Amino acid sequence: xxxxxxxxxxxxxxxxxxxxxxxxxxxxxxxxxxxxxxxxxxxxxxxxxxxxxxxxxxxxxxxxxxxxxxxxxxxxxxxxxxxxxxxxxxxxxxxxxxxxxxxxxxxxxxxxxxxxxxxxxxxxxxxxxxxxxxxxxxxxxxxx
Amino acid sequence: xxxxxxxxxxxxxxxxxxxxxxxxxxxxxxxxxxxxxxxxxxxxxxxxxxxxxxxxxxxxxxxxxxxxxxxxxxxxxxxxxxxxxxxxxxxxxxxxxxxxxxxxxxxxxxxxxxxxxxxxxxxxxxxxxxxxxxxxxxxxxxxx
DNA sequence: AATCATTTGACATGTTTGATGTCATTATGA
DNA sequence: TCATAATGACATCAAACATGTCAAATGATT
Numbered sequence: 274x275x276x277x278x279x280x281x282x283x284x285x286x287x288x289x290x291x292x293x294x295x296x297x298x299x300x301x302x303x304x305x306x307x308x309x310x311x312x313x314x315x316x317x318x319x320x321x322x323x324x325x326x327x328x329x330x331x332x333x334x335x336x337x338x339x340x341x342x343x344x345x346x347x348x349x350x351x352x353x354x355x356x357x358x359x360x361x362x363x364x365x366x367x368x369x370x371x372x373x374x375x376x377x378x379x380x381x382x383x384x385x386x387x388x389x390x391x392x393x394x395x396x397x398x399x400x401x402x403x404x405x406x407x408x409x410x411x412x413x414x415x416x417x
Numbered sequence: 418x419x420x421x422x423x424x425x426x427x428x429x430x431x432x433x434x435x436x437x438x439x440x441x442x443x444x445x446x447x448x449x450x451x452x453x454x455x456x457x458x459x460x461x462x463x464x465x466x467x468x469x470x471x472x473x474x475x476x477x478x479x480x481x482x483x484x485x486x487x488x489x490x491x492x493x494x495x496x497x498x499x500x501x502x503x504x505x506x507x508x509x510x511x512x513x514x515x516x517x518x519x520x521x522x523x524x525x526x527x528x529x530x531x532x533x534x535x536x537x538x539x540x541x542x543x544x545x546x547x548x549x550x551x552x553x554x555x556x557x558x559x560x561x
Numbered sequence: 562a563a564t565c566a567t568t569t570g571a572c573a574t575g576t577t578t579g580a581t582g583t584c585a586t587t588a589t590g591a
Numbered sequence: 592t593c594a595t596a597a598t599g600a601c602a603t604c605a606a607a608c609a610t611g612t613c614a615a616a617t618g619a620t621t
Contacts, residue, residue, distance in 0.1 A: 275543065279535045280528055282547045283437045289550050290430040291477070292557035309578075326598075333435070338579055340599065362587055363598050384424055390556050391423045394549065399419065402546035403426045405538065406433050412534050413436035453607075470569070482608055484570065506616055507569050 283409065300382055304375060305349065310342050314351060314368065314376035322355060322367035351375060427553065444526055448519060449493065454486050458495060458512065458520035466499060466511035495519060 294308050301311060309332075316323060316331050325343055329336035343366055346352040351372030354364035368376065391399070438452050445455060453476075460475050461467060469487055473480040487510055490496040495516030498508035512520070535543070 274532070274535055274538055274540050276528060276532045276535065278540070278543045278547050279538065280531045282543060282550065283433070283531065285547070285550050285554065286430045286434040286437060288477075288554050289427070289557075290434050292554050293427045293430060296557050296560075307577090324598085333432075334578085335580060336598080337581080337600090341579095344600095360588065360598075384420060387424045387427065388418070388420045390553070391418055391420065394418060394423065394552070396418050396422070398545050398549055399422045399426060401542050402549050403422050403429065405542055405546050406426065406429050408538070409534070410429065410432050410436050413433075413440050416440075451606085468569085478607085479609060480569080481571090481610080485608095488571095504569075504617065 286406075296386070297383065300379065300386070304379060306375070306379070310346055311376070311379060313339065313342050313346060314372060315380065317352065317366065317368045318373065318376050318380070322365045324357065324360075324363050324365055326363070328366070346372065430550075440530070441527065444523065444530070448523060450519070450523070454490055455520070455523060457483065457486050457490060458516060459524065461496065461510065461512045462517065462520050462524070466509045468501065468504075468507050468509055470507070472510070490516065 297308055316328055325340050326336045329339040352366050353369050355367050357363050357365045441452055460472055469484050470480045473483040496510050497513050499511050501507050501509045
């Protein structure tokens with residue numbers, strides 16, 4: 274193992290994230306979304322509906338802050354509350370049609386951008402890198 | 418190209434960064450450094466000395482904020498000002514012995530951690546992933 | 562040399578992205 | 592039933608920046 278490569282790889286995650294989020298922000302400009310409310314909608318798109326604490330766990334941020342973001346999407350008519358049979362106060366948050374169309378459109382445009390960005394990249398390399406990164410995240414989190 | 422893999426890879430840069438910085442923070446606990454002042458010292462370690470605007474350019478953040486961080490390291494005796502023949506006000510910032518020992522020690526411990534973290538990873542895979550990430554950063558930044 | 566734009570440090574203020582703490586209400590489980 | 596946990600709502604705080612402005616210093620142009 275060339276450990277300097279791995280060291281560098283880990284530290285390059287910040288520039289990659291920053292560059293990616295800058296590009297995502299540009300695509301969000303006329304939608305009224307932020308990168309973080311976009312993340313909330315993406316979770317709801319993937320699993321149809323979730324409670325605020327569920328979303329917080331997925332995003333690994335505190336529920337209190339997710340609540341603020343969710344309340345924004347509710348105010349904008351992008352999500353709506355659904356009754357939760359398991360808890361009267363803790364409503365289930367689901368996309369409205371408006372919200373679904375919006376986030377689907379955003380994700381679609383992003384995927385097109387990624388496709389043009391990576392048209393000439395080796396598929397196996399990408400898969401390798403993805404696996405590696407997931408391994409690293411797992412080990413860093415578990416303190417191994 | 419499986420574009421979903423690439424899409425996922427890009428989005429995983431945030432969890433990777435967060436996990437990495439959490440671990441780095443733990444290693445910094447008894448040093449009085451933050452992740453960002455650590456970054457300043459690492460630049461000075463790599464190139465011996467630099468002005469505040471130089472550091473800002475490397476970190477891709479505003480010089481005004483770098484100034485605040487550098488002033489902290491000056492107050493802590495980790496760096497010192499050196500006369501700049503090219504500009505009377507814009508001093509060159511360099512590590513003191515104390516600062517050099519500290520950042521070298523921090524980086525050394527981090528590299529040991531990375532070594533144990535990645536002992537069983539394939540060296541070629543890591544190199545591939547690093548190259549891929551650098552390519553992606555370049556393309557995202559240039560808007561390609 | 563005089564002038565004008567640029568660079569820089571210093572300082573004040575604003576913004577985003579959260580964390581933390583607390584309260585009242587509402588489940589849930591022993 | 593009674594203690595405990597979960598949840599939404601709200602307030603406060605902090606880190607990591609960005610932005611704007613000023614004055615001193617420098618560099619470039621004429």
